[in-house]
Amino acid sequence: MPADLEVLVLDDEPTVCERLKDFLQKDGMKVETFTESTAAVERLADKRFHVVVTDLKMKGPTGIDVLVAVKKQKLPTQVIVITGYRTMDATRAAECVGAYGFLDKPFHMEELRDLVRKAGKRAEKEAPAART
Amino acid sequence: MRLADLFTRARRDDVEVLRGRFARFRRLLEQNNRVLWLIADANEKLGGEYLFDTQYLRWLESELSAAATDVVLNLAEMSGNHYPELALALERVRSAVRGSLDAQQIAPDLPLTFAIDDVGSELADVVGEKMARLGEIRRRLGLTVPDGFVITARACAMLLAVPAVAKELERLNQGEEGAAAKLQAAIMAADAPSEVAKAIKEALSPFGRNARFAVRSSALGEDGDISFAGQHVTVLNVPRNRVLAAWLKVVASLFSARASGYRRGLGLPTAAGEMAVGCLLMVTARASGVLYSVDPNAPQSGAMIVSAVHGLGVTVVEGRSSADRFQLSRSAPYRVLAREIADKQEMCVAGSDEGTRLAIVPAGMQKAPAVADDTLSELAEAALRVERHMRCPQDIEWVLAHDGSLVLVQARPLRLPPVTRAPTEEIQAALSRHRVLVRGQGEVACRGIGAGRVFGVGVNETTEGFAPGDVLVAQFSSPRLSPLLATASALVTEVGSATGHLATVAREYRVPAIMGAKNATQLLSAGMTITVDADENTIYEGTVDELLRYQLLRSQPYEETAEFRMLRRMLKHVAPLHQADPSSPEFAAENCSTYHDIIRFAHERALDEFGRLEGIELEGSRARARVLDLDIPLDLVLVDLGGGVAITSKDRAVTPAQVTSRPLAVLLEGLLAPGVWATSPAEMDLEGFMASATRAGPLTMPGSGGLRYNVAIVGADYLNLNLRVGYHFNVVDCYLGKNPEDSYIFFRFVGGVTDVSRRTRRARLLATILTQQGFKTDLYGELIVGRLQGVPQSVCEERLRMVGCLIGFSRQLDILLRDERTVDMLVNAFLERKYQVDLETLTKERDHASGP
Numbered sequence: 001m002p003a004d005l006e007v008l009v010l011d012d013e014p015t016v017c018e019r020l021k022d023f024l025q026k027d028g029m030k031v032e033t034f035t036e037s038t039a040a041v042e043r044l045a046d047k048r049f050h051v052v053v054t055d056l057k058m059k060g061p062t063g064i065d066v067l068v069a070v071k072k073q074k075l076p077t078q079v080i081v082i083t084g085y086r087t088m089d090a091t092r093a094a095e096c097v098g099a100y101g102f103l104d105k106p107f108h109m110e111e112l113r114d115l116v117r118k119a120g121k122r123a124e125k126e127a128p129a130a131r132t
Numbered sequence: 133m134r135l136a137d138l139f140t141r142a143r144r145d146d147v148e149v150l151r152g153r154f155a156r157f158r159r160l161l162e163q164n165n166r167v168l169w170l171i172a173d174a175n176e177k178l179g180g181e182y183l184f185d186t187q188y189l190r191w192l193e194s195e196l197s198a199a200a201t202d203v204v205l206n207l208a209e210m211s212g213n214h215y216p217e218l219a220l221a222l223e224r225v226r227s228a229v230r231g232s233l234d235a236q237q238i239a240p241d242l243p244l245t246f247a248i249d250d251v252g253s254e255l256a257d258v259v260g261e262k263m264a265r266l267g268e269i270r271r272r273l274g275l276t277v278p279d280g281f282v283i284t285a286r287a288c289a290m291l292l293a294v295p296a297v298a299k300e301l302e303r304l305n306q307g308e309e310g311a312a313a314k315l316q317a318a319i320m321a322a323d324a325p326s327e328v329a330k331a332i333k334e335a336l337s338p339f340g341r342n343a344r345f346a347v348r349s350s351a352l353g354e355d356g357d358i359s360f361a362g363q364h365v366t367v368l369n370v371p372r373n374r375v376l377a378a379w380l381k382v383v384a385s386l387f388s389a390r391a392s393g394y395r396r397g398l399g400l401p402t403a404a405g406e407m408a409v410g411c412l413l414m415v416t417a418r419a420s421g422v423l424y425s426v427d428p429n430a431p432q433s434g435a436m437i438v439s440a441v442h443g444l445g446v447t448v449v450e451g452r453s454s455a456d457r458f459q460l461s462r463s464a465p466y467r468v469l470a471r472e473i474a475d476k477q478e479m480c481v482a483g484s485d486e487g488t489r490l491a492i493v494p495a496g497m498q499k500a501p502a503v504a505d506d507t508l509s510e511l512a513e514a515a516l517r518v519e520r521h522m523r524c525p526q527d528i529e530w531v532l533a534h535d536g537s538l539v540l541v542q543a544r545p546l547r548l549p550p551v552t553r554a555p556t557e558e559i560q561a562a563l564s565r566h567r568v569l570v571r572g573q574g575e576v577a578c579r580g581i582g583a584g585r586v587f588g589v590g591v592n593e594t595t596e597g598f599a600p601g602d603v604l605v606a607q608f609s610s611p612r613l614s615p616l617l618a619t620a621s622a623l624v625t626e627v628g629s630a631t632g633h634l635a636t637v638a639r640e641y642r643v644p645a646i647m648g649a650k651n652a653t654q655l656l657s658a659g660m661t662i663t664v665d666a667d668e669n670t671i672y673e674g675t676v677d678e679l680l681r682y683q684l685l686r687s688q689p690y691e692e693t694a695e696f697r698m699l700r701r702m703l704k705h706v707a708p709l710h711q712a713d714p715s716s717p718e719f720a721a722e723n724c725s726t727y728h729d730i731i732r733f734a735h736e737r738a739l740d741e742f743g744r745l746e747g748i749e750l751e752g753s754r755a756r757a758r759v760l761d762l763d764i765p766l767d768l769v770l771v772d773l774g775g776g777v778a779i780t781s782k783d784r785a786v787t788p789a790q791v792t793s794r795p796l797a798v799l800l801e802g803l804l805a806p807g808v809w810a811t812s813p814a815e816m817d818l819e820g821f822m823a824s825a826t827r828a829g830p831l832t833m834p835g836s837g838g839l840r841y842n843v844a845i846v847g848a849d850y851l852n853l854n855l856r857v858g859y860h861f862n863v864v865d866c867y868l869g870k871n872p873e874d875s876y877i878f879f880r881f882v883g884g885v886t887d888v889s890r891r892t893r894r895a896r897l898l899a900t901i902l903t904q905q906g907f908k909t910d911l912y913g914e915l916i917v918g919r920l921q922g923v924p925q926s927v928c929e930e931r932l933r934m935v936g937c938l939i940g941f942s943r944q945l946d947i948l949l950r951d952e953r954t955v956d957m958l959v960n961a962f963l964e965r966k967y968q969v970d971l972e973t974l975t976k977e978r979d980h981a982s983g984p
Contacts, residue, residue, distance in 0.1 A: 013185055015693035020183065026667070026682075028556040106177060106184035 005029040005120040006048070010040040010066060011055040011082065020053065023109050024116060037061040041069050049077055050123040051100075051116050056083035067097050076126035078119035080112075153210055153741075154773065154845065160206040160738050161852070161865065164731045165878070166199040168917075171707050171728060172631035172910075178639045178699060179630055180579030180690045189233055189698055196706060197226050200727045207734045210741045217721035218734065225727055228705040233698060244287045244331035248280050248412065253691075254701040258284045260350025260408040265522070265543055272618055272641060273521055275514050276539045280345065280412035281335040285352055287328045288383050288407045297322050304387065312387045319384040324376055332379065335411070336372050344414040344482065345370045346541065347378040349385060352406035364388075364407075368444065369414055369482040382409045414482060415539045419502040419532040420445030421455060424546050425462075425515045426525035431548055431685055434462050434677075435469055436512060440502035442493050443479035445529060456502050466512035473501050503532060510538055517600070518543050520621065521642055523580065523691065525684060545692075548685060562678035566663070569656060570671040573649035574625075577635035579690070580644035581665050581683045582622030583675045588658035589613060603664055605656045608896050609634040609647060609911060617641045622664035624652045624671065627903050632910040636707070642691055646671070648903075712915070739854060760844070761785040762800075764809040764940075768842045770796075776846030795851035795866040796844055798929045802936020807967040809940040855939065862939060866932055868925055875928040879907065879918040879935060881942075893949040894942070900959050901938060905931055941967050 007029050009020045017033035024031050032049075034040035037060045044052070044066075052070055056063035067079045078100035100119045103112055174192055177184055204222050207215060242258055251259050251267025259267070259282040270277040292301055300318040304311035324332075336343075349364030365385035367378040386407050421440035427433050439455040454474035461467045476493050483489045503511075511530055519526045522545065529542035587598045589606035598604075600619035609628025614637045617623065623638050623645040630647055638645035644666035646652075656662060656671065663676040667683075690696060704726075711719055711729040714736045724730045758777065760768040770777060770786055776793035777786055788804065791797045802808065845852040849869065855862040865878040881898055898916050902909045906927075907918035920931055941962055949955065961967075 013695075015695060016183060016185055019690055019693070026556070106182045106188050108182055110181075112183070 005050045005116070007031045007116060007120075008040060008044065008049045008052045009033045009054075010037060010052065010058075010063075011035065012037075012058045013055075016055075019109075020112070024113065027113055027117075029116070029120075037063075037066055041066060044070060044073070044077075048075055051119045052077055052079045053112070053116065054079065054081060056081050064097065067099055071098055076123045078123050080115055080119055082107075082112075154771070156206040156210050157738055157741075158852075160203050160210070160734065163199045163202040163206070164735050167196060167203065167727055167731045170196055170199065171703075174699065174703060175636050175639070175707060176577075176630045178696065178703075179577050179635070179645075181576050181630075184695060184699075186233075186695060186698070189695065189702065192699075193229055193233055193702065196229065196727055200225070200730055203731050203734045207738050207741070210738060214741075215721045215734075215737060218724065218730065221721055221724040222730055225705055225725065225730060229702055229727070232701040232705060242284060242286045244284055244290075244328055245335040246282045246284060247335070248277065248282065248410075251282055253697065254704055256697060257352060257701075258286065258408065260285070260352050260410075262348065262350040262542065262544065263408060263410040264350075266410070266412075266540070268521070269518055269540060269543060273517050274618060275517065276537055278346070278412040278415055278539060278541065279339075280410065282350065283328075283332060283335075283379055283409045283411065285406060285408045287325075287331065287379075288386075288409075290325045290328055291319065291322060291380075291383060294322050294325060315387050316384040319387070320377075320380050322380065324380065329376060332376055336375060339372065339413070341372070343372055345372075345375055345378075345411045346414050347375060347382055348410045348412070348542075349382050350408045350410050351386065352408065368446070368488050369486055370411075371486060374486060375411055379409050379411075383407050412541065415531045415541070416482070416534045417444050417531045418534050418536075419443070419507075421502070421530060423511060423515050423528045423530060424525070425519045425528070426546060426548065426684065427459070428546065428548055431525075432681065435459050436462055436515065438503075438508060438511065441476055441479060442497060442502050443481045443491070444488060445531065446480045446488060458508055460508060460512050462512070462516065464513070466509040468505055468508060471501070473499060475499055476502065507532055507538065514538060514540065517619070519684070520582075523642060523683070559678050559682060562676055563672065566672040566674050566676055568670060569662060569673055570624075570646075570649055570652060572669055573652070574646050574669070575630045575648055576666045576669050577623075577630040577632075577645040577647045578639045578643060579666050580622075580642065581663065581667060581676075581679050582620075582644040583663040583680060584621040584661065586656050586658050586660050586662055587620075588653060588656070603656075603662055605652055605658075607653050608899065610892070610896070611637075611911065612892070617643050622666065623647075624649055624656065624664060626650060626652050627899060627909070629908055629910055634911075758786045760791070761787050763804065766803075766809075766842065768844055771843060771845045773845065773847040773850070775848030776850075791846075792848060793846035793851060794849050794868050794929075795932060796846050796853075798868075798932045799851065799853070799864065799866075799936040799939075802933035802938075803940050805933075805937060805940075805967075808937050809943070864932075864935060864939075866928075868928055868932075870925065875921070875923065875925050877907075877918075877920040877928060877932055877935065879916075879920075881916045893952065893955050897949070897955050897958055898938070898942065900955075901962055904959075904963065905934055907931075937965075937967065938962070 005028075007024055009017055009024070009031055010033070011017050011020070012035050014035050017035060021031045021033050032043065034043065037054075037058050040052075040054070041061060052066065054063040054066045061069070063081050063083070067081065070077050070079050079098075080101045080103065081099045082103045082105060100122065101115045103115065170192065176182070177188075200222060204218050207218065246255065246259055248263070248267055248270060251263055252271055253264050253268050255267070256264035263282045266277045267282075269275050291297060297315070297318050300311060300315035304315050347367040347370050349366065351364060365382050365388075367381055370378045419440055419442055421438060422445065423439075424437040427435045427437050436459070438458040438460060440458070441455045454476060456474050456476070457472045458468055459470040461469055476498055478490050479493050480488050481491045514530075515526055515528050518528065518540070522543070525546040525548060527544050527546040528540060531539045531541055533539055582603065584601045584603045585599070586605050587602035589595065589604060589610075595613070595616055598616055598620075601621050603622040603624065604613060604616055604620045605624045606613055607626045609625045609632050611633045613623075613634060617634075617637050618641055620641075620643050623634075623643050625634070625645075625647050626649060628634060628647040632647065635645060635647055644664050646664065646666055646669060649671075661674055663672045663674065663679060665672065665676075665679060706727045708726050709728045709732060710726070711724055711732050713719060719733065719736075721733060724733050758770045758772070760770050762768065770791075772793075776791070776796065778790045778792045788797070788800050791800065842855045843853075849867060851864065851866045853862075853864040853866075855864075861882045863878070863880040865876075867876055869875045879902065881895075895911055895916050899909045899911055899918075902916070902918040905920075906923070907920045909916065909918045920928065923931075949958070
């Protein structure tokens with residue numbers, strides 16, 4: 001597993017952020033959390049992350065918007081989309097834009113960890129230089 | 133659709149009615165199972181292994197509501213709307229469940245007061261965090277918290293709606309200058325709503341004339357995400373007739389300049405009726421003080437801090453006077469590591485009339501410690517118990533009463549600077565020093581980390597010698613272990629699942645728990661010290677301090693998050709089963725208070741309805757209900773949905789050879805296997821009811837009102853078997869499909885009649901056998917539910933054959949299960965296919981085995 005994986009977590013429910021952060025940190029990842037997508041997008045412009053874990057439906061920019069913003073940067077950052085309301089349309093859209101993976105809430109925490117680890121490996125493979 | 137397949141094969145018109153009714157029955161069963169699944173699944177979510185959000189809770193609510201409604205509607209159709217009260221009960225449960233999802237909305241039917249004994253974490257949104265926690269400590273941890281009651285937030289909301297108060301509140305909301313002070317004055321001068329005054333009077337009635345109360349704020353959200361520490365008023369030593377006035381004063385403090393400023397500083401809106409108030413009996417204090425279960429300045433040091441003064445602790449809390457300061461070790465026996473004894477010239481005592489006053493400390497006591505070391509270690513032990521339950525460091529206000537008992541009057545999370553980075557390397561290094569005893573066995577029922585001495589629960593389930601802080605290691609997830617979970621530091625069982633009863637209790641007490649860990653009782657021997665990491669499903673030898681510390685210092689425990697609290701509150705109206713015994717007079721539609729009750733009741737009555745129908749059809753001998761002609765004394769009525777029986781004559785009797793229903797044929801192979809159906813008449817006579825009850829005789833016993841005979845509803849690949857053997861009630865529902873994901877066996881057994889210990893043994897025996905055969909097995913008291921799914925058809929058939937054997941075999945159990953050791957012998961006998969067990973041989977074998 002890549003050491004010191006940088007992960008950005010975005011979910012409008014603060015407790016969800018906290019739990020994800022707690023969980024991923026225990027695995028040795030460096031985690032920043034955001035509850036507002038605008039702030040997260042700004043942060044993404046400043047700093048490179050290996051993996052972005054984002055909720056799909058939020059006020060302001062949605063998970064798809066965040067995904068698009070990341071993809072525009074043409075960085076190896078991988079995006080995992082979490083959703084409680086998985087609709088085929090949204091999923092298809094996210095797939096088209098190139099999300100690394102999806103998770104439906106509720107999900108087992110280990111599923112997320114495995115997915116983030118894999119996404120992290122992909123990010124490292126695509127550009128080891130992306131490590132900050 | 134399986135059912136449709138079955139029906140397309142129906143060939144005769146005169147079974148239309150039967151088919152229609154069966155369709156409803158089948159639908160009812162499906163939806164019944166759906167509700168059970170949703171409950172089990174939701175319970176599992178409480179273990180911390182999953183991430184869910186409020187959307188999930190809304191989904192869960194609507195799924196439960198839809199499935200339960202379907203159950204009730206189908207019963208109504210089957211019975212000709214025979215149970216109108218059930219629809220009303222359904223409506224009540226539905227509205228309670230929905231209500232529990234409205235985070236802070238104060239329901240109009242909410243009581244205005246709660247006795248402290250009825251308060252727990254699930255009520256935090258109406259009694260405030262502070263009182264919810266005290267209730268929890270009193271209820272679950274067996275520590276002393278003063279008796280008393282809580283005036284809920286609904287009473288506060290009613291007060292704020294009094295016109296004179298509402299007017300000032302409106303002004304405050306408009307941002308008018310000086311409005312806060314006017315509002316406070318209006319509240320203190322207000323006539324309390326008569327309903328509230330009456331409720332307070334009633335709440336006071338159990339207390340004596342001279343009772344004095346400490347009236348404390350318990351604002352919603354206080355001490356939760358936001359501490360509000362010291363922002364609201366506490367009124368001490370309040371006589372009964374002044375409680376109402378003290379309540380007004382505490383509510384008014386919601387709008388004090390101090391509290392308003394604090395809110396503004398945090399960007400919170402103006403308060404709006406979010407204040408509950410606790411009224412707890414005053415404790416005559418010899419000494420009091422505050423304890424921090426972790427030293428905030430050195431969280432890693434393994435020390436806790438206590439301050440203490442003579443008399444009441446107001447001065448410590450407000451930092452007004454000098455207090456003794458102790459540093460204690462966090463490990464037993466909680467030695468004093470450092471002490472600073474202050475010169476305490478003044479102390480706070482209860483006034484003779486009301487309130488408190490300062491008094492001079494007698495000269496000889498001024499320089500003496502306010503508490504003895506013994507008390508300190510008792511206090512430390514209590515604090516760690518609270519900490520373990522709340523899963524975070526605690527800030528505790530305590531009082532040493534005049535009679536020497538230790539009383540907790542407040543406990544809240546101690547805010548420490550967040551751990552910015554998990555100390556992964558430190559933990560990894562520490563873990564590498566500890567031997568892994570068990571890893572990845574079983575399933576996690578409740579996340580968390582706990583360490584302690586192994587207390588092994590033996591076959592006879594004796595719990596003597598269990599000490600608080602021990603790790604419970606048991607072969608079975610017996611509900612009898614529940615009381616120990618209040619003080620256990622972790623739980624490991626060999627048999628059981630994350631959805632069983634004991635797992636639910638573990639989550640309630642927040643005890644890290646791993647269920648179904650194979651060989652745990654062999655690998656973890658009594659007396660050894662272990663650390664159970666239920667986050668990672670791993671058990672280590674020794675105490676891994678680094679892990680325990682990490683758990684304590686990480687961010688908010690997941691149980692405290694809004695979603696968890698909401699789910700817990702919701703499940704209170706969903707999961708408990710009060711309607712377990714159909715023979716009880718309490719078993720009635722109007723007594724159903726949860727979804728579980730409703731579906732249980734409906735299921736039982738649906739079986740009755742089905743029974744009634746069969747009787748009628750058989751009288752006319754037109755339908756395809758037939759009697760299966762067996763060599764054993766078991767009358768079984770067959771209802772063929774199509775393809776289940778090869779009909780060669782007009783006889784009502786069908787031989788096993790004519791059964792074309794694959795599942796029934798397979799089950800019969802087991803049931804009719806040589807020796808399975810024991811025929812030892814002498815023993816049968818011992819409990820004569822068995823032999824007679826297996827003979828159906830008349831189809832329905834007069835006046836019984838219940839199903840008194842055995843029915844198998846069959847299709848070519850489907851079997852629904854309802855057996856009443858003696859007073860046991862056994863259901864087997866099975867479908868054998870081509871795809872592994874389609875086939876399933878559902879096994880449900882409820883026993884009765886014999887004494888409790890025999891019933892428990894029987895439950896354990898069946899659970900052990902089913903588990904060994906790959907069933908996911910849960911015990912709910914005396915109810916055993918086993919499920920097998922996702923295995924190839926051939927395996928499913930083999931297991932079904934085994935179930936057939938088990939049905940025959942289990943008939944002898946009541947007589948044989950005289951003691952605990954017999955359970956293991958019978959399990960072995962069954963698995964070795966020695967179905968004919970006689971007591972004499974068993975006893976001889978046992979004596980031989982336990983001989984010198």
